[in-house]
Amino acid sequence: MDEILPAVSKPSRYIGMEWNAIKKDPANAKVKVALAFPDTYEIGMSHLGLKILYQILNRRPEFMAERAYAPWVDAERLLRQQRVPLCTIESGYSLADFDLIGFTLQYELSYTTLLNMLDLAGIPLQSEQRREGDPFVIAGGPVAFNPEPIADFIDLFLLGDAEEAIIEICEAVMQWKATGGPREELLEAWAKIEGCYVPALHQGETIRKRTAIHLDGIDYGAFLVPFMEIVHDRVSIEVMRGCTQGCRFCQAGYIYRPLRERSAEEIMQMTLQARRGTGYEEVSLGSLSIADLTDLPHLIHPLMEDLLPEKISLSLPSLRVEALNRFPQVAEEIGRVRKTGFTIAPEAGSQRLRKVINKEGFDEEQIFMAVRNAAKSGWESVKFYFMIGLPTETQTDLDEMIRITRESARIARAESARGFGLTVSTSSFVPKPHTPFQWYAQEPMDILKEKQDFLKRKLREAKVSYKWHHVQSSFLEAVFSLGDRSLGRAILRGYELGCRLDGWTEHLRFDLWMQAFDETGIDPKAIANRPRNLDEPLPWDHIDIGVNKSFLQREYKKALEVRGTADCHTAPCTACGEICQPNWPTWAEKVGMKVSGPEFRVSSSTCVVPGAEPEIQNSKLKTLYEAPVQRIRFIFQKIGVLRYLSHLELMKALGRAVRRARIAVAYSQGYNPQPKLACAMALPVGVEGWQELADIELSAAIAPEELVARVNRSLAPELHLLRAWEVPLASPSLTPLVRELNYRVSLPLDSSSQEIRVKLSSQALCNEWLDRPSIPVRVRRKDRLVDVDVRPQILALVALREEGSAFCWDLRLSTGHGSSVRPHVIMAHLLKDTLDGQCDEWEAKLRVARVALILDGEQ
Incomplete structure (x- = not known):
């Protein structure tokens, strides 16, 4: 590698x-x-x-x-x-x-x-x-x-x-x-x-399908913790599996039945495992609809009390509007650490269309109230998620979407004391197997594009940010969702033509997909844009998800009649199939599973008492700030393959290790508190650090040697602390104190490079470089190439004896000369002047380590 x-x-x-x-x-x-x-x-x-x-x-x-x-x-x-x-x-x-x-x-x-x-x-x-x-x-x-x-x-x-x-x-x-x-x-x-x-x-x-009732005690503290920032960069605790809301477009709501949920006590224990074992800054309660968790009202306040001292934020990504309105303190509670944004998913613009898709609980007053509550609680933004092209959608539904958005923006701006952002995101409806809308056709791409253009224009006028999914991606998704085995030859041909990473808009090659369909004799529009008869065979009919096809057919007809179906979590059973209550014990017996067990509770309408949820305690709704009592300076190494960590990835890795080590780090104040941890100078990606410097401020004192021992137990060997000592809290920050950076640069050479070895071994060559009045280097700055004179940066360049198969130099660079240039780049330009090849060729071969940082007052 x-x-x-x-x-x-x-x-x-x-x-x-x-x-x-x-x-x-x-x-x-x-x-x-x-x-x-x-x-x-x-x-x-x-x-x-x-x-x-x-x-x-x-x-x-x-x-x-x-x-x-x-x-x-x-x-x-x-x-x-x-x-x-x-x-x-x-x-x-x-x-x-x-x-x-x-x-x-x-x-x-x-x-x-x-x-x-x-x-x-x-x-x-x-x-x-x-x-x-x-x-x-x-x-x-x-x-x-x-x-x-x-x-x-x-x-x-x-x-x-x-x-x-x-x-x-x-x-x-x-x-x-x-x-x-x-x-x-x-x-x-x-x-x-x-x-x-x-x-x-x-x-x-x-x-x-296979349904698990026992999850065998998953340890959320043993989950992998990445170095790089990932899409959902947090630990997700699965508090429920399944959903009974019955949204007619949602495949997950049908294939993951029955609804199984954990108790508040289990969730608290799993969260404790997660934060101690991973060091994440955020915990997310994962489910399809977190508002359906029976113990949610009992959970949020004690959970936040537990997370607050370590400044760990809580995310409820699937929180519905009606739950936010019913318990307005939820917004305040989960905002006690960090306030970013809420996502509200009305899905459809009008009340009529929300009833068609069986999401009628979202009336506009609830939407307005949710926006008002978020703005009053100090949140920065709200994101609305809608779908376009839903069954029976008309222009009136789009007009209603615009009206609700305009009014929500007005409310948010009036209620927020800090400024408030509203974003609308739309995706195109894709019919999915095993849903009531599996028989419905996707609207043609040109019609969906016209709807997007309409929304762009109207939302721009309303000064609301708008994001959308490309209709070509949605069209291909519908083709692959609804197709049969004959599609295999088109998928293979698409790959042979160069299609890959199709989920990334910049890599989607729609023209190649159309070519693949044409060459294999498949009409994709006949798959995606054709309505299906309720009695015709479907390519997935041999897959039994536990929800009856007859139930899905009834739901399809009720949608066209603009009739809703109650959520069986709080209403009587809807007779969707053998997989849900009251037939769950019978179905479980058929597949040889036990119903009872501590891991998951099988949900039914009998275990919920509507209106009996207690009020969330509205106490201590503030973020506690603890002033630092100690500053510790430490030397650490970043070596081996971990030299490829960026500075931000390094800081995140150190911060999470400190949290895993249960060190009482101090945090900054404000809406997005950060640990008071700072390195002296950012290391370029690919550069080893042999003696890097960093400061950390603590809210509870600890012996420096104990900090080293505890943190190292939570780090990989290639990233570890060497020693630490206490410095005054009033000490200046490290970076302005650094006046010199010392590097070891090595160039691997094979046995056939004797002529190059002779050239590079001469100190006279290094001196000749340094005798130049200027050394211009071309580098990229903000998407453009600029020339930088690096001669003022270079304090010394010393040719060393060979180490193994590599030739080495010591390079000393000064700080404080404006735009700095990476040592890789400096040495590659110097090599280019002496040896054949391009700069980027030499730069890729060089290996660089920063061996020391020299502070003001040091020799």
Whole structure:
């Protein structure tokens, strides 16, 4: 990776070594599983399910689970140029060396990225082409509930909850390997496991999804903690699984039934685990609809009391408007640490259309009240989320969306004392399998684009920020959501033409997709833009999610009649199928599961007493500030592969380690408190730091040597503290004190470079460089190239003897000369003057370490 990491953007995507990462000896593993996410690291590391499976599998000593993510385009190019296979993060083993490659499918536009990852590992793309010794490719996730479009590429689909089934799948692999049978024997064994669909063996039988009731005590403190900032950079606590709101467009609300929830006591315990084991600054209560959590009113205040001393913020990402209005103190409570923004999802602009989609609880007065409460509580912004192109939508519905937005903006600006931002985000409706709207057509792209243009114009007039999803992406999502197995040839052709990372707008090649459909004889509009008859066969009819198709048909008809269906969480059972109450015990008995257990409570209308929730205590609604009582200065190292951390990633890693070590760090005041932790000078990405300086201020005193010991127990060996001492609280900050930076620069050379060695070993050459009145270097500043004279920065350059196969220099640079230039760049320009080649060529070969920072008054 030393040849690749210096040349890619965001190298921390590929370095691994995260806190809580597990690296096992493959020689001792009977089953090796690569947990693969068909998107970049920052997307995949935000997925809770992958973290859960990683822990469950590695808990078994005979199983080894490692992770792989899709490389960005620059890394892919280098991997192909240098013929390096795609490897796992933990050990660097090729995906081809694993028994199983398990893909998590969260969205349809990841299909070609999945194929690209297989190709980068040298694994045949189509399952029928794989032979003895090739890994088995398995897949799960919500997208797998219509498995047919990619059935040609997947050996096994796991439908539903994976916590128990993944162990059974791996145990079958272990038994199969012990007998030495052909690949077909393992496929046959898998086909007998509840929830497993083997496309190659399917004979028309119904495949029932797998539902887990026991989660086997997941330790949220053992979750992986990334170095780089990821999309959801926080620890997510799964407090509920499933949803009974019955929004007719929402696939998750149907495929994840029944509703299972945790108690307040369990959530408090899991949160304690998470904050002590990960050091995250934010905790999120994960669910499809957090307002349905029975114990929510009992939970928020004590949870915030627990989080507040460590300045850990709480996020409720799926909070509904009516819950926010019912308990206005919730906004104040979760804003006691940080106030950022709320998201409100009315989905549709008018009350009529909200009733069509079964989201009628969002009347406009509730929306206005929620905005008012957020603004009064000091929040900075509110984001409205709508869908366009919903069944029966008219221009009147769009006009209502504009009217509600205008009025909300007026209310927010009038109520907020600090300024308030309102953003509207829209996506285009995509019909999804296993929902009441699976029979409805997606509106044509030109109509959706006209609606977006209308909203852009009107919201600009209202001075409201507007964001939208590209209609081409939504169209392809609908095609892949609703298609059958014939789509496999178009997906393969799209990949061959160059499609990958399709979920990233800048990489979506819609023209190539249209070419792929044309070449394979598939009409995508006939899939996405065609309404379906209620009695016609659907490509996913052989998948049983536990919700009856007849119930979905009734819901479709009620939508067209503008009639709602009550939430069975607080109302009588809606008879959606065998999977929910009151038939849950019968259904569970059929699949051999126990209903009782401490991990999850199966929700039913009998366990909720409407109107009985207690009021949240409105006490201590303030953020406590504790003045620092001690400042400690410490020296630390950042070496090895962790030299590729950016300064922000380094600071986050140190801050989380301090929190894991339970050090009482002091925080800044204001709406977004930060730990009082500062390094002397930012290290450039790729530069080692041998003796870096930093200060930390504490709200409770501690012996410096104890701080070093405790923090080092929460850090990787490549990032650790060397020593520490106390300095006065009134001491000036470190950065202005630094007057000189000392670097060790090395250039690896092979045995054929004797002529270069002779040239570089001369101190006279270094002196000749330094005798120049100016050394102009061209660098990029704010997207433009500028010339900088680096001669005033250079204090000394000394040629050293060779160390191993590398030639080394000591480079001393002064600070305080305006625009500084990285030592890589300076040395690359000096080498260019003496040796053949371009600057970027030499820059990529150099290895740089900062060996010391010299402060004012030091020798």
